[in-house]
Amino acid sequence: MSTTGTDSDAQTAAGLISRSHLGIEPFSLYRADSLTDAASMIASGAWAHAGGIDVAQRLRDGEAAPALVPLCKPGRGSPDGLDLLDEISLGDGVLFIGAAVTHARIETDQLVRAHRPDLADAWRTIGNVRIRSTGTMGGNLMAFDAGYDAAPILAAAGASLIFADADGSQRRCAVADRPRDRLLVGCEIPLAGRIVYDRSLKPVVSVAVGDECVAIGCAYQEVEVLPAGATDPPEVGVALAELPDPIGDAFASAAYRRRMISVLVNRCLQSHIETVGSDEAEETGVSARPTAPASAPSSAEKLRGDTAAPAGRPAKTLPDALAGDAADDSIDIAIRLNGEPFPISAPPSEMLVDTIRTRAGLGGTRVGCDQAVCGACTVLMDDTPTASCSTFAWQTDGREVLTIEASHMAETGAPTADPAATLPIVQWAFAELSAFQCGYCTPGLILTASALLARHRDPDRTTVCDWLDSNICRCTGYLMVIEAVEAAAAALRLESGPAPDETP
Structure with missing residues (x-):
């Protein structure tokens, strides 16, 4: 295949046609030194890099990133001031999972398995062993791909997402309402509840059924959340009938997707009933669950402390921080x-x-x-x-x-x-x-x-x-x-x- 135009044009064409890593447009790497610093860069147009699987795919698809902001430093751990992003902890009736926590860690973490084993079971089905070991909860959500798994799982669980703004403030929102130009710090998931997740028909449809809502992935441009769940199956049926038409593409027609949504929702509802019944029968035999120390600050309190802007130092902006030609940059x-x-x-x-x-x-x-x-x-x-x-x-x-x-x-x-x-x-x-x-x-x-x-x-x-x-x-x-x-x-x-x- 021949290409014409500048070298940059050829690289973009390669990325779009062959999806090759060789066609990735050059970009700069910016290592933030605080949560506010990272939030400021992302608000200015840089991309957050957590696990990087989704970022690499977007770049191969021909998108161009002016800069990547790593949320995890090479090796183990997080940059100074960003440790919260790598945290799993208990708060007041919630489980906090940081944005840079890998899928594999959610699957195996002691706190998750003790307090929300249904989430650990759902995460075990995500991707493959390589994706689970590298990909992160936050990277999955910030990629905004309707086919990814974290969005329907967390939406069905009633999770709240926590975002950091460039001015040091924070905001909470539902999964379906997450902003595209803000740094995701983590999510808070209620300890009470149960979800069942079925991704067996991806990329046609995936479904997560929770106590109070149903979340549908793959079938719409964004995760679709129904305001009814396993505690009221008849209302789920009513909500299904009112769904808009799914997308039709090379994977499946809209009619087939609609039919499969119904099939998976009913399958998950039945599994939810069986799972909850089994849990209730074994309740007296459950061992004591790990709890957070009484003196430990909540994740929200840590977030408010960590996001305070350093006195006398304005947050950086993308043009100032990344002046120069990214193609000429190199890293030791x-x-x-x-x-x-x-x-x-x-x-x-x-x-x-x-x-x-x-x-x-x-x-x-x-x-x-x-x-x-x-x-x-x-x-x-x-x-x-x-x-x-x-x-x-x-x-x-x-x-x-x-x-x-x-x-x-x-x-x-x-x-x-x-x-x-x-x-x-x-x-x-x-x-x-x-x-x-x-x-x-x-x-x-x-x-x-x-x-x-x-x-x-x-x-x-x-x-x-x-x-x-x-x-x-x-x-x-x-x-x-x-x-x-x-x-x-x-x-x-x-x-x-x-x-x-x-x-x-």
Whole structure:
């Protein structure tokens, strides 16, 4: 394909036509030093970057960002003054979840599982293991894609969203009323209540049914919220009849979507009834739930303190903070790649997959769908499966990245519970059981399986399938792959005994 015009035109065309990370328009990176600073930048037109999966997709689709404002610093934790965004805590009758909390953490967090296990169950179904480990609740909501999961889940749960303004004030709103030019700090979810979420028909429709409302995703430009829920099923039927026509597109016609909305709503209502009945029957056997210390300030009180504008220093604006040509910017990045230091200087728009393939010359990391879905680009970042096609290189600063070429690390005394130690055994099992053909997807499968077995030495088949269900293989089928993972698990148990049983 030939392109005409300037280099910028060609990059935009590449982004629109091939959705390639190579066509991303250059942008600047701005690290805020306070919540007010970040809110001011976003109000001026910069994009918030939490997990980055949704941001990367928007950029690949041809949108241009003047700047990204990371809400999480490379490595672990948040920038100074933004720790609240990475918090899960209890308040007065509510559960607070910060905007930068990952999907995987919501799924496994002790407070969430103790007080709103229905939310943990719903979050377990989101995306795939790579998306859950990187994507965040806030990034999902601030992307404003009707197909994303956080909006219907939180809307059905009756959550309030908390946004920070550039002047240090805050505002609360419902999920359906969230503003586009403000920094999402987090959400508050009532401790009382129950939701059931069904995304089995995405991208046609997804449905979340709560006690007082029903939320519908995918079928409209924004999440649609019905003012009736599981406590009044007849009113839900009335509200369904009054819904406007859904959108019709390549995925489904409007008529089919309307029919499937009804099917999923009725399915979720029935499941909600069964779930609540089961909970009531077991109520006397429930153990005490963790509570917040009596002296601990609420998240709202912390927010009011953290958003106060620093005395004598005005909030920055986008033109002042980001003067210069973004294309000429570069960032010093200190990656540990396969156990060795790998310092580079790269533009903010460089994806990790290009760093690995072009700069390091490691060809085992492949580019497949370029949308964090197929698994061909999988690497392990801090032992967690990560989509390198949707991860910027600067996100890996100070972190450990493993590729399929890391198998030699097992000979250097890596702990047995380290994926680098399980990697050669998984490779052996794949070879013994012929769990590959063309090999294009195989590195991603092996790395994902190695991360699983490092956490859970004796996974059942359901767990294996849950971890690997988004690693797409066009040649082999999946039975041999599953059997190879089970064989590797058995070999690891024989070699070193069972590892501590961790929830994957």
